[in-house]
Amino acid sequence: MTPQEKSALYFVARHLALGMGAGGLFGGALLASDLAGLRSLILSSDSPALALFLLFFGLFITFGSVSLAANLMLLSRRDGGGRD
16 A cells, blocks of 8 residues: 555545544534433433434434545645645
């Protein structure tokens, strides 16, 4: 693996992990605040583990993808390769 490939993989993994962490924090805040009775609804369901998995899986995918995409789009500006 070339140094450029390692750098690209590190970039993707770092920003994906940061986005997933933000999604986890957001999910934790949703559950802690019991917004719209979400925590109560999940904990009173027949399978709360499945509901929590689906909630956090969706948040991880969404926040991770947004973080990665935003940082990829801003990459040329940081490197000085933009039109500005």
